[in-house]
Amino acid sequence: MLHPTAPDIVARIDALLPQTQCTRCGYPGCKPYAAAVACGEAGINQCPPGGSATIAALAALLRRPVLPLNPANGVENAPRVAWIDESRCIGCARCLAPCPVDAIVGAAKHMHTVLSDRCTGCELCLPPCPVDCIELRDATAPATAQPALNRARFDAHTTRLMSRSLERQRELDAKKAGASRRNTEP
Numbered sequence: 001m002l003h004p005t006a007p008d009i010v011a012r013i014d015a016l017l018p019q020t021q022c023t024r025c026g027y028p029g030c031k032p033y034a035a036a037v038a039c040g041e042a043g044i045n046q047c048p049p050g051g052s053a054t055i056a057a058l059a060a061l062l063r064r065p066v067l068p069l070n071p072a073n074g075v076e077n078a079p080r081v082a083w084i085d086e087s088r089c090i091g092c093a094r095c096l097a098p099c100p101v102d103a104i105v106g107a108a109k110h111m112h113t114v115l116s117d118r119c120t121g122c123e124l125c126l127p128p129c130p131v132d133c134i135e136l137r138d139a140t141a142p143a144t145a146q147p148a149l150n151r152a153r154f155d156a157h158t159t160r161l162m163s164r165s166l167e168r169q170r171e172l173d174a175k176k177a178g179a180s181r182r183n184t185e186p
């Protein structure tokens, strides 16, 4: 029997998750959900993108009974990818940062497009779009089937956002320091 405090248990659970970071499990990403499953706070049946295959894998790892997907977390859909109607896209770039795997390309004031081989269908880009020009379409080769790549892309995305945020904070601090020096000069 695998004990919940066994070494690497969170990583071993996380390795079985699709890494879309969609938050449908009720947690802010796959790793937080893995931690919640490990400590018994969450059930093994809360991940709609992984569906029955993920539940079976978690049940086998944790020696727990297989359960049906919890309908409160959603339903198991056929794989989908986002598609942008470029004729309606206003190039606001609000969909870029929310995409956990950097599947959207485009620059401010230019139309944007989705790299369908990267897109996991997580839907996180839909709410920020002010003109509702992103929709989900059926996927032929779903990115949910490549969790290791999804995780690597999410890690790269998170690191880039953090370094941009630090850079902006440094610029702000430098401006404040400059203004303060000017105010104290005789």
Ligand code: SF4
Pocket (backbone or CB within 6 Å): 017, 018, 019, 020, 021, 022, 023, 024, 025, 026, 027, 028, 029, 030, 031, 033, 046, 047, 048, 049, 050
């Ligand atoms: S893929 Fe599954 S575990 Fe990961 S955030 Fe989405 S619902 Fe949660």
Ligand code: SF4
Pocket (backbone or CB within 6 Å): 081, 082, 098, 099, 100, 101, 102, 103, 104, 114, 118, 119, 120, 121, 122, 123, 124, 125, 126
């Ligand atoms: S393009 Fe949209 S649906 Fe696809 S991975 Fe990025 S945020 Fe998710």
Ligand code: SF4
Pocket (backbone or CB within 6 Å): 084, 088, 089, 090, 091, 092, 093, 094, 095, 096, 106, 111, 112, 128, 129, 130, 131, 132, 133, 134
């Ligand atoms: S949020 Fe919508 S309108 Fe803005 S760049 Fe993305 S797809 Fe285009």
